[in-house]
Amino acid sequence: MDLVLSIADYYFFTPYIYPATWPEDTIFRQAITLLIVTNLGAYILYFFFATLSYYFVYDHLLMKHPQFLKNQVSREITHCVQSMPWMSIPTVSLFLLEVRGYSKLYDGVGEFPYGWFQLVASVLSFLFFTDMLIYWIHRGLHHRLVYKRLHKPHHIWKIPSPFASHAFHPLDGFLQSLPYHIYPFIFPLHKVVYLGLYILVNIWTISIHNGDFRVPQLLKPFINGSAHHTDHHMLFDYNYGQYFTLWDRIGGSFRNPSSFERNGPLNYVKNMAEEKHNSHGGNGYKNEKLFNGECTKTY
Numbered sequence: 647m648d649l650v651l652s653i654a655d656y657y658f659f660t661p662y663i664y665p666a667t668w669p670e671d672t673i674f675r676q677a678i679t680l681l682i683v684t685n686l687g688a689y690i691l692y693f694f695f696a697t698l699s700y701y702f703v704y705d706h707l708l709m710k711h712p713q714f715l716k717n718q719v720s721r722e723i724t725h726c727v728q729s730m731p732w733m734s735i736p737t738v739s740l741f742l743l744e745v746r747g748y749s750k751l752y753d754g755v756g757e758f759p760y761g762w763f764q765l766v767a768s769v770l771s772f773l774f775f776t777d778m779l780i781y782w783i784h785r786g787l788h789h790r791l792v793y794k795r796l797h798k799p800h801h802i803w804k805i806p807s808p809f810a811s812h813a814f815h816p817l818d819g820f821l822q823s824l825p826y827h828i829y830p831f832i833f834p835l836h837k838v839v840y841l842g843l844y845i846l847v848n849i850w851t852i853s854i855h856n857g858d859f860r861v862p863q864l865l866k867p868f869i870n871g872s873a874h875h876t877d878h879h880m881l882f883d884y885n886y887g888q889y890f891t892l893w894d895r896i897g898g899s900f901r902n903p904s905s906f907e908r909n910g911p912l913n914y915v916k917n918m919a920e921e922k923h924n925s926h927g928g929n930g931y932k933n934e935k936l937f938n939g940e941c942t943k944t945y
C-alpha cells in the first residue's frame with residue numbers, strides 16, 4: 647500500500663489537500679489518506695466489476711427465480727455501500743502496519759536468488775494459504791453462535807447477483823478478507839503482486855456471485871465457481887471454499903453443484919417457464935414439485 651500512498655501523496659494530497667507543514671510520514675496523516683484511498687478503491691472496484699458482470703455475464707433470467715427477492719439488486723448495493731466504510735476501518739489498521747514497515751513485502755525481484763521463481767511460487771502459495779483460511783473462517787461463521795449475527799446478512803440473497811459479492815456484515819467481510827491481509831506478515835510477497843492480488847481477489851469474489859455456472863471441463867474438479875457458491879447460498883452447509891474445492895473435499899462439505907446436474911436455479915427458471923407455457927395443456931407445476939423445497943433450505 648505504500649506505493650499507492652506515495653502516488654496519492656505526490657499527485658494529490660501533498661500539493662492540493664494537506665498543509666505543507668504536515669510531513670508525509672506522520673502516522674495520523676497516513677491513516678487518513680489510507681482510509682480515503684481504501685474506501686475509494688473498494689467502491690471503484692466493486693461498482694466497475696460488478697456492473698460489468700451484471701450487464702455482460704449475469705443471466706438475468708435468474709431474477710425470475712421465486713427466491714430472488716423484490717428489489718434485490720438495489721438492496722444488495724445499499725448493503726455494500728453501507729458496510730464498506732465500516733469494513734475499511736480494521737482493514738486500514740492492517741494497511742498502516744504494512745506501510746510502517748512491519749510486513750514482509752518487498753520491492754525488487756532481485757532481492758532473492760530465484761527472484762522470478764519466488765514471485766510465481768508466492769502467488770500460488772498465497773492462493774492456497776488464503777483459500778484454506780477463508781474456508782475455515784467461513785465455516786466458523788456458520789456456527790450457530792455467530793451465524794445469525796454476523797453471516798446471515800450475506801445469506802439473505804439465496805440467488806445472488808454480482809452486487810451481492812460484498813454485501814456482508816462489516817465484521818464478516820473483514821474476517822473473510824483477513825487471510826489476504828495477514829499473508830504478507832508471514833511470507834515474503836512482492837508489493838506489486840500484493841496490489842495485483844487485491845484486484846484479483848475482488849474480481850473473484852464478484853465472479854462467484856455472477857450466475858455464470860460454467861467451469862472449463864478440465865478444471866471442474868478443482869475450481870470453486872459461481873455454481874458452487876450459489877448452491878452455498880441456497881443450501882448453507884456445502885461449498886464454503888473460495889477458489890478451490892480442495893478444503894470442501896477434505897472437510898467433507900463438498901457437493902457437486904446442482905447446476906452441473908442440470909438441476910440448478912437457472913434450470914428451475916427455464917423449466918418453470920416451459921411448464922407455464924405448457925400449462926394450457928393442464929400438466930403445469932410438475933417441476934414446481936421437483937425443485938421447490940427439495941433444492942433449497944431456509945434457516
Ligand SMILES: [Zn+2]
Nearest residue numbers: 800806855875
Ligand atoms: Zn456469497
Ligand SMILES: [Zn+2]
Nearest residue numbers: 784788797878
Ligand atoms: Zn456462508
